[in-house]
Amino acid sequence: MTQSAAQHLQQLYQQLSRDIPTLTKQLADLGQTARNVKRELGTDGHLDLGTYSETLDTFASIETNNRQIDTLNARAQTAATRLAHAKLLLPQAYFAKINLAYDGDDAEDFYLGKVGYVDAAGNDLVYDWRAPVAAVYYANRNGATSYQANGRTIPVTVSQRQQFVIDHDHLEQVVDAQAAIGDPLLLAVLASNRSGGLQEITATIQQEQNAIIRENDHAVVLVDGVAGSGKTSVLLQRVAYLLYQHRHDWTPADILIITPSIAFSRYIRGVLPALGEAEPLSTTYPKLVAALGRRFGLEITTLADNHLPALADLIQAPQPNVPAGLNGQAYAQTSEQANFITRMQHAWRWLQATNQTPDDVSQWLDWPSLAKSWGLPTLTPYDQLYLLVQITGHTQTTTAALFVDEAQDYDADVWLLLAAIFKKSQLTIVGDHHQRLVGVGPKIDTFFKANQTINLKLRTSYRATGAITSYFSQFAGDWSTAIQAVQPLGTPPTRLSTTDWSALQSELTVPARQSLALITPTTAEASQLAKQFSSAHLITANDHQTVQPGLNILVLTVAKGLEFDQVIITGWQSDFYTDADSGQNRRYVAASRGTKKLTLIDNDLL
Numbered sequence: 001m002t003q004s005a006a007q008h009l010q011q012l013y014q015q016l017s018r019d020i021p022t023l024t025k026q027l028a029d030l031g032q033t034a035r036n037v038k039r040e041l042g043t044d045g046h047l048d049l050g051t052y053s054e055t056l057d058t059f060a061s062i063e064t065n066n067r068q069i070d071t072l073n074a075r076a077q078t079a080a081t082r083l084a085h086a087k088l089l090l091p092q093a094y095f096a097k098i099n100l101a102y103d104g105d106d107a108e109d110f111y112l113g114k115v116g117y118v119d120a121a122g123n124d125l126v127y128d129w130r131a132p133v134a135a136v137y138y139a140n141r142n143g144a145t146s147y148q149a150n151g152r153t154i155p156v157t158v159s160q161r162q163q164f165v166i167d168h169d170h171l172e173q174v175v176d177a178q179a180a181i182g183d184p185l186l187l188a189v190l191a192s193n194r195s196g197g198l199q200e201i202t203a204t205i206q207q208e209q210n211a212i213i214r215e216n217d218h219a220v221v222l223v224d225g226v227a228g229s230g231k232t233s234v235l236l237q238r239v240a241y242l243l244y245q246h247r248h249d250w251t252p253a254d255i256l257i258i259t260p261s262i263a264f265s266r267y268i269r270g271v272l273p274a275l276g277e278a279e280p281l282s283t284t285y286p287k288l289v290a291a292l293g294r295r296f297g298l299e300i301t302t303l304a305d306n307h308l309p310a311l312a313d314l315i316q317a318p319q320p321n322v323p324a325g326l327n328g329q330a331y332a333q334t335s336e337q338a339n340f341i342t343r344m345q346h347a348w349r350w351l352q353a354t355n356q357t358p359d360d361v362s363q364w365l366d367w368p369s370l371a372k373s374w375g376l377p378t379l380t381p382y383d384q385l386y387l388l389v390q391i392t393g394h395t396q397t398t399t400a401a402l403f404v405d406e407a408q409d410y411d412a413d414v415w416l417l418l419a420a421i422f423k424k425s426q427l428t429i430v431g432d433h434h435q436r437l438v439g440v441g442p443k444i445d446t447f448f449k450a451n452q453t454i455n456l457k458l459r460t461s462y463r464a465t466g467a468i469t470s471y472f473s474q475f476a477g478d479w480s481t482a483i484q485a486v487q488p489l490g491t492p493p494t495r496l497s498t499t500d501w502s503a504l505q506s507e508l509t510v511p512a513r514q515s516l517a518l519i520t521p522t523t524a525e526a527s528q529l530a531k532q533f534s535s536a537h538l539i540t541a542n543d544h545q546t547v548q549p550g551l552n553i554l555v556l557t558v559a560k561g562l563e564f565d566q567v568i569i570t571g572w573q574s575d576f577y578t579d580a581d582s583g584q585n586r587r588y589v590a591a592s593r594g595t596k597k598l599t600l601i602d603n604d605l606l
């Protein structure tokens, strides 16, 4: 008799519940044994090296003890992983099942969870969503198909794909993924409240998102995706995916995420721990540059007025005169016809080989005379950093994978430096070319080698109701007709043409556990408004807090990337939003922050 879905869940839930105390005790016992072995080693620790045979005996006993410690460590590691996974899976043991058959074999059920789980005998009870076999689930494949594992193509026949909503031992819903119209589970998730940080999306990752998460063939993955298409979510799921793929050679410290602000870092905090991974390192670009500058003895407090794009060209031209500050013999290592950077790189290597590198590299070259030779007014500390990175060939090898969010906001200087420092890292760069609030950004792919780069697009917008999505789409330039909404229509946006306080008061009432944002054009307006609404939560760029239930007040530049159940935009008809160059982009970004309700107030509120 086949087991019902509910029985299967019950059984697994009971097993996890039993395993948690067993594994906890096992870990404690292993810890005690390890301490005993160490103590014995301490007392036996004197080296008996009298005779040749005594020496051999001593070494043999050290070797035995070492092996015992290695075995204990390995057992503790396995038990700790199983315990962590059991705890993570207890509330939701799995979210999907695929029934598939390998060539000539009987069909089997594979349960997919946020992490994998094996029983004490090593049988896979739940497969990690990142396991190779799970790719057939996300790729929506049925019938004869295949997936890639260890560089091989594995043919399989998929006969069933099911999704589950689970609360501990209670099976709340089963959806047959082939038969379902739309994606009921996705719609249910999207309808939920947004009163805190971003959530993981493992159970409902869509096909086009999965292709980005699992992209394995290119060193540089560039994603241009519309507002609310899941770029940040996909970025974080991809962090988890790469950590799984490299679980034997990477740790979370090998990952670096560049975010637009500290408030944004806060907003995405927690997503990776919810997926069983440690929080990766995240920083803002100016902080990264300041830290890098310190390694070269440079104090970089501003990126303004830099000359990186000009320098990128200038260093490719020949420079026959020895740069002031450099040993002439070092410069003479290469022909006069070679370009400046090639000569400087050779010179640097020669200085290294002859132990003549300067103690303080920041004082090494005569920056003002170098600037003069290039016809530049000055070389800022940031310029100097760029030149030193290029000359010394510095690469940040401690970062195996770099992730950049809100990529459209960065200028050419950022890509020039990142491409130089992280040329050995895997890069994932996500953005939306219409979400730039000021000026026009460069084409990012021009900074990377074409054969190492893949450009991917996301056109479906998940965040908001159909009415809000079609409203903000009109401001999305060449994307306005391409953006697809998945959510039901909902309520159309409301427009308040005058500062009507009584109407505004009613807009400001927000249901419990929902978030409301008052988005202003300027920082000054946000802080002044926050003083008027005593219960409001002011979010600033350097805030260590993020979206809260109730009223949040913030300027548009900080609202970028965040989302709220309800949004009120002030100054909709102000110069800020009607600006001929950037007004449309600003309206697109602002109007795409609300998931359920959008109100536009023509005037500034102050």
Ligand SMILES: Nc1ncnc2c1ncn2[C@@H]1O[C@H](COP(=O)(O)OP(=O)(O)OP(=O)(O)O)[C@@H](O)[C@H]1O
Binding pocket: 186, 189, 190, 199, 201, 204, 205, 206, 209, 225, 226, 227, 228, 229, 230, 231, 232, 233, 234, 432, 435, 462, 463, 560, 561, 562, 563, 592
């Ligand atoms: N596959 C999915 N399943 C469930 N929720 C999803 C999925 N994709 C996106 N979402 C949800 O849609 C919302 C928007 O996602 P996200 O913030 O990652 O998009 P984005 O493209 O980075 O947005 P923007 O550029 O507008 O800031 C989030 O609430 C996210 O959880």
